[in-house]
Amino acid sequence: MTPRLYRALMTRGGRIELAILAAVVIVVVAIVSHGYGKWLARSDVFDRDLTIQRLQGEGEKLESTVEAQLAKIASLQAKLKQLQATLDAMMPAEHTYNIIPNQSLIVGGGHLTIGLVGSPTNEYVTININGKQQSAAAGSVINVTPDPATRCEVTVQSFDMFKAYVAASCETQPK
Numbered sequence: 002m003t004p005r006l007y008r009a010l011m012t013r014g015g016r017i018e019l020a021i022l023a024a025v026v027i028v029v030v031a032i033v034s035h036g037y038g039k040w041l042a043r044s045d046v047f048d049r050d051l052t053i054q055r056l057q058g059e060g061e062k063l064e065s066t067v068e069a070q071l072a073k074i075a076s077l078q079a080k081l082k083q084l085q086a087t088l089d090a091m092m093p094a095e096h097t098y099n100i101i102p103n104q105s106l107i108v109g110g111g112h113l114t115i116g117l118v119g120s121p122t123n124e125y126v127t128i129n130i131n132g133k134q135q136s137a138a139a140g141s142v143i144n145v146t147p148d149p150a151t152r153c154e155v156t157v158q159s160f161d162m163f164k165a166y167v168a169a170s171c172e173t174q175p176k
Contacts, residue, residue, distance in 0.1 A: 096170045101163065105129070109171035112147045113155070121160040128167070130155060150174050 098106055098115070105116030118127040118134055125136045130145055137143060137157045145153040153171040160166065 097158065097166060097168045100165050100167055108169040109153050112151050112171045113145065113153055113169055115155065115167060115169060117165050120162055121165055126157060126160045126165050128155070128157070128165070147171075 096108070098108055100106060100115065100117040102117050102120045105114055107114050114129075114131055116129040118129050121127075125138050127134055127136050128143070129135075130143065131147060135143055139157055139159050141157045143155040143157075145155060147153060151171055151173050153169065156168040158166040158168055
């Protein structure tokens with residue numbers, strides 16, 4: 002800096018002008034920086050908005066896919082239950098028998114003849130086991146010994162007005 006300029010700036014009026022000039026430069030730099038920052042952020046905000054719109058669309062598609070799959074699952078579960086009921090009616094579990102009124106079956110390896118006497122009532126069912134009638138509620142277990150070497154167990158699993166589900170098994174005791 003030249004001595005003349007230095008003297009001019011060091012005077013009282015020169016210092017005020019320098020302070021005003023510095024303040025103006027600071028304000029201009031702040032305004033320009035603010036505008037430049039907004040300009041840079043505008044592209045980021047625009048990209049963010051596009052991404053949000055795209056993800057919302059994908060989310061709606063996924064929700065509709067999930068809803069369709071849940072409906073299909075519910076339909077398949079209903080079909081499975083129906084098929085399982087049909088299969089159970091055709092092939093009951095081992096040693097489990099479906100007896101209708103006035104029907105008799107030979108079960109337990111030929112050791113037992115089980116028949117349903119009349120229609121079941123609300124509380125009990127009448128079962129004929131090897132010629133002996135017995136009343137039993139659902140869950141009742143009836144022990145039978147057709148001969149001294151054989152023990153049999155008959156369990157009334159459930160019944161309704163048209164049938165009874167009975168489990169029967171026999172064990173031969175060693176001599």
